[in-house]
Amino acid sequence: MRFDTVLIANRGEIAVRVIRTAKAQGYRTVAVYSDADGDAPHVAAADMAVRIGPAPARESYLDADRILDAARRSGAQAIHPGYGFLSERADFAQACAEAGIVFIGPTPDAIRAMGDKATSKRLMANAGVPMLPGYQGEEQTDERLLAEAERIGVPLMVKASAGGGGKGMRLVTDPAEVPDAIAAARREALSAFGSGVLLLEQALLTPRHVEIQVLGDEHGHVIALGERDCSIQRRHQKVVEESPSPAVDDLLRHKMYDAAVTAAQSIDYVGAGTVEFLLGEDGEFSFLEMNTRLQVEHPVTEFVTGLDLVDWQLRIAQGEHLTIAQDEVALSGHAIEVRLYAEDPTNQYLPAVGTVAHWDAPSGEGIRVDTGIGSGSVIGSHYDPMLAKLIAYGRDREEARRRLIGALERTRVLGVTTNRAFLADVLRHPGFASGEATTAFLGEHDFTGARTPSLRYLATAAAWLHRERERIAELRSPGFAGWTNAAGRSSMMQLCGNDIHLDRTATGLTVGIDGEEFHAQLGDRLTIDGATVDAVAVGTAPGRVLMAFPDLDLDLHDTLLDPPESAELGGSGVLTAPMHGTVTTTLVAVGDTVAAGDTLLILEAMKMERPVRADIDGVITEIASPGQQVAADDVLVRITSEEKAP
Structure with a gap:
């Protein structure tokens, strides 16, 4: 089906980025927005915008029926999902097909095949893609999992088969900890994804995370477009990405190309996708997962290949042949990307909210900034806290690194706390500069200390x-x-x-x-x-x-005239939500006795979990319920001090 109008089922920087290429190709573009995003840059960038509901994502950007209705009302014949939200929902891709709307991405079957980690690993093993020793079986009894864990040995990774983002994942280095790890991972997976299915895998303690960008058309042609090294991570979330990887030579690169193309061809993959691998210190690599969408970090690939991946997504969705042969793919120079977040690294990376009082993006030779904010933008708690991606290109890795540090120094964002200084410190560190950083880097080096002004x-x-x-x-x-x-x-x-x-x-x-x-x-x-x-x-x-x-x-x-704070002040026993969020887990109940510092519940906001701890010793007299949604400053817990307790 041919199309001339594209609806972008997303928000923020990725919506702006997709709109830019689509308009350059002559497409009419349609933005969607929630009540929180009426004045957002992606709305202004599109030719037309359609309101899809209230601020909570489940009532707007995650509501497939509202997205499809917006497509019908706007006359859009195609939907680009971006990343996140509905981009990897096979049922949404299927609903688009049934509605006669082109889904700019892979088929529902391909999304479904790679959406479950256990299923995808079985498929990849059958296709001959390198794998770590593990267990992905359907039998999920504790007895079977414990037996398989003993066979695999430690270090061991226990993972939720559904979902991602580090939830339902436990690293085990002591065999005695396996039963507790299985129970905890299953409990967390059930809460986060509605499925307690687990898989077990031999763990690599200091691997690199190296992924291969693939592109396939409807006619069976699949190519690999270089690798990206995404080893700088915290809580299994990428922080810095670069291409090419400093650890990959031409021989290894082509081995990884072959494995990635095999993986994509085995599921008849169409569109842009990413096959992720773990690369060991011995140079051996193993399949991790496949992301059936455009990645956040795709700009580094665009820099070193000279290709516009969104352009190719649109062309492939129109049924065009992929006209690039594998031997025509050449990597030139080096690109590095960092993700600028509204968060406080000095406070356990707590997501920040507020109004952007001033925003000035850097520019210069080899600098690209993808963003969906501006001065006056309101950063709320309903969505991911990423403000922008800063990407630098250079003739070599060192030039790209220097340029990116300079770009961070020239970035001006005021009104919300960000990780800007944290990112620059990571890039300056000798371990990163040498190209030797692994996924253990942020665990080995602390960049979260408070910064005292000179x-x-x-x-x-x-x-x-x-x-x-x-x-x-x-x-x-x-x-x-x-x-x-x-x-x-x-x-x-x-x-x-x-x-x-x-x-x-x-x-x-x-x-x-x-x-x-x-x-x-x-x-x-x-x-x-x-x-x-x-x-x-x-x-x-x-x-x-x-x-x-x-x-x-x-x-x-200026606190000169502020009243002095009492040194005797302690906790109040009234704990409130720092931002909008959802209570995912409660660990105590009314009537329980707790001590200051005890974790009482887990609050999830902006895709991150934050423990709420007691600030005094006492007895719980009130506590929010699991699943309860709270607004900023809502009371989560009340504790009566032991002296006052009846």
């Missing part, structure tokens, strides 16, 4: 706040701002617990902190000690400033 940064913030106060005073009393008959004017501030002394003279401002003095000029462009300040600042309230420096983002508030 005295120079504090002086810069103090000078900016002082300049703002003078500006406001001038507006209120033109010509009299700061008037005094003394030779100069002195004042104080307190930032980050530091007492700051300010002396204003006719020639500038002297800022004194902890025995050091800095001299500021308060013109249109702020300077400190004669050097122009490389920072962006936004004032959000009197005495408060958000500042983005190349290596650090700050949210500073």
